Amino acid sequence: MKLLIQNGRVICPETGHDAVADVLIEDGRIAGVGPGLSTSGAEVIDAAGLVVAPGFIDIHVHLREPGFEHAETIETGAQAAAAGGFTTVCCMPNTNPVNDSVTVTKYIVETARRKAAINVFPIGAITKGSNGEELASIGSMIAAGAVAISDDGKPVMNARVIRRAMETARALDIPVIEHCEDLNLSAGGDMHECDDSVRLGLRGIPSASEDVMVARDIILAELTGVRYHVAHISTKNAVAMVAYAKQRGLRVTAEATQHHIALDTGHMKPYDSAYKMKPPLRCEHDVKAVVDGVVSGAIDCLATDHAPHAGDDKMQEFERCPFGIIGLETALGVSLEVLVHSGLISLPRLIALYTSEPARVIGWKNELARGALKPGYVGDVTVFHPEYPWVYDVKNSLSKSSNTPFSGRTFQGGPILTIVGGQVVWRADGF
Numbered sequence: 001m002k003l004l005i006q007n008g009r010v011i012c013p014e015t016g017h018d019a020v021a022d023v024l025i026e027d028g029r030i031a032g033v034g035p036g037l038s039t040s041g042a043e044v045i046d047a048a049g050l051v052v053a054p055g056f057i058d059i060h061v062h063l064r065e066p067g068f069e070h071a072e073t074i075e076t077g078a079q080a081a082a083a084g085g086f087t088t089v090c091c092m093p094n095t096n097p098v099n100d101s102v103t104v105t106k107y108i109v110e111t112a113r114r115k116a117a118i119n120v121f122p123i124g125a126i127t128k129g130s131n132g133e134e135l136a137s138i139g140s141m142i143a144a145g146a147v148a149i150s151d152d153g154k155p156v157m158n159a160r161v162i163r164r165a166m167e168t169a170r171a172l173d174i175p176v177i178e179h180c181e182d183l184n185l186s187a188g189g190d191m192h193e194c195d196d197s198v199r200l201g202l203r204g205i206p207s208a209s210e211d212v213m214v215a216r217d218i219i220l221a222e223l224t225g226v227r228y229h230v231a232h233i234s235t236k237n238a239v240a241m242v243a244y245a246k247q248r249g250l251r252v253t254a255e256a257t258q259h260h261i262a263l264d265t266g267h268m269k270p271y272d273s274a275y276k277m278k279p280p281l282r283c284e285h286d287v288k289a290v291v292d293g294v295v296s297g298a299i300d301c302l303a304t305d306h307a308p309h310a311g312d313d314k315m316q317e318f319e320r321c322p323f324g325i326i327g328l329e330t331a332l333g334v335s336l337e338v339l340v341h342s343g344l345i346s347l348p349r350l351i352a353l354y355t356s357e358p359a360r361v362i363g364w365k366n367e368l369a370r371g372a373l374k375p376g377y378v379g380d381v382t383v384f385h386p387e388y389p390w391v392y393d394v395k396n397s398l399s400k401s402s403n404t405p406f407s408g409r410t411f412q413g414g415p416i417l418t419i420v421g422g423q424v425v426w427r428a429d430g431f
């Protein structure tokens with residue numbers, strides 16, 4: 001099976017390629033990149049005027065299966081990911097039951113193999129039930145295909161427990177991904193603690209609830225030598241601490257979401273639960289610090305934290321609504337707008353934030369190697385237009401949920417074709 005993608009602007013940050021060329025995918029693997037490749041025996045796609053990149057990778061999504069299938073399933077979440085240009089996602093363990101055992105890990109791997117249009121890799125829980133007490137069976141989850149550990153949705157509050165988890169992860173050479181929130185400081189909060197929360201009469205979540213956990217974990221990362229990754233970083237201090245940790249040679253990485261680089265509390269429509277997530281939207285100086293962190297490299301990659309919630313769950317009083325918003329289908333549009341069209345970073349740099357950088361954080365190797373257009377790598381490719389105008393209407397979303405603040409927004413640039421293992425799994429209308 002051969003697929004030849006012709007005449008596109010082929011951008012691969014890992015190899016430094018940025019020129020009009022062809023990409024050949026054979027038997028599901030990248031077979032060649034260069035001008036004028038032979039078309040013999042190949043299905044041909046003309047990508048003239050489009051950007052051809054390695055398949056985009058999102059290392060932080062919630063697919064909700066098992067247990068919360070009313071909000072999303074592995075199948076529908078994978079479809080939404082494909083529509084966002086993603087060819088690989090890593091799904092968090094806060095399912096029901098929690099993915100804290102080989103049984104659930106195997107269920108997710110098997111279900112994804114049968115039903116997902118794209119590659120799905122589970123992230124196993126750090127502790128049993130993500131209750132923050134007893135370590136989960138980390139080794140057997142990794143053996144069954146999990147690629148990292150996290151209790152995302154919650155922090156691991158007990159420093160002794162997270163230290164033990166870090167020592168285990170260090171031995172297995174896998175990353176620990178932490179949801180940095182001190183529950184004693186954030187207790188009862190519904191939005192970022194600032195003038196706006198006072199004005200709206202909503203209980204606040206101070207930046208300090210994130211900062212103290214990032215500080216603690218960086219010290220423990222130094223103690224244990226673990227690969228430590230800050231999920232959905234959102235505050236000025238957290239970014240500064242991650243930058244300092246990197247300067248000191250610690251294996252500390254971080255991700256930012258599209259909403260934490262695009263929105264601050266001033267954008268919130270009062271009591272609109274589409275603006276309610278954890279970490280909460282922060283104030284302007286935090287957003288600027290996160291954007292600056294992405295530009296400087298203190299923040300390694302972008303991730304969506306795609307967090308579907310069914311309609312009625314989000315149609316309650318603000319305080320009662322669950323935290324989280326979907327993001328797979330808008331990530332490229334939002335990040336092009338905030339980071340590239342603004343002139344802050346180049347297009348190749350943005351592509352790196354969705355390809356080589358998340359691949360480096362997780363560390364896929366050998367036959368799982370991805371995030372670059374290199375012969376032998378998985379034959380996953382994202383083709384997108386860097387500036388054509390389109391309107392995101394969540395009514396057309398492939399996700400089962402519609403909890404997004406971005407519906408109705410016009411973007412300049414978005415996904416056109418998503419290719420997994422040499423097969424087109426999604427194409428934009430008209431292509």
Ligand SMILES: NC(=O)N[C@@H](CC(=O)O)C(=O)O
Pocket residue numbers: 062094152153154179276277278279305307308323324325
């Ligand atoms: N981000 C959120 O507000 N919610 C996420 C959990 C998480 O990422 O913390 C969810 O699973 O709904």
Ligand SMILES: [Zn+2]
Pocket residue numbers: 152153154179231232278279
């Ligand atoms: Zn989280």
Ligand SMILES: [Zn+2]
Pocket residue numbers: 060061062092152153305307
């Ligand atoms: Zn999350």
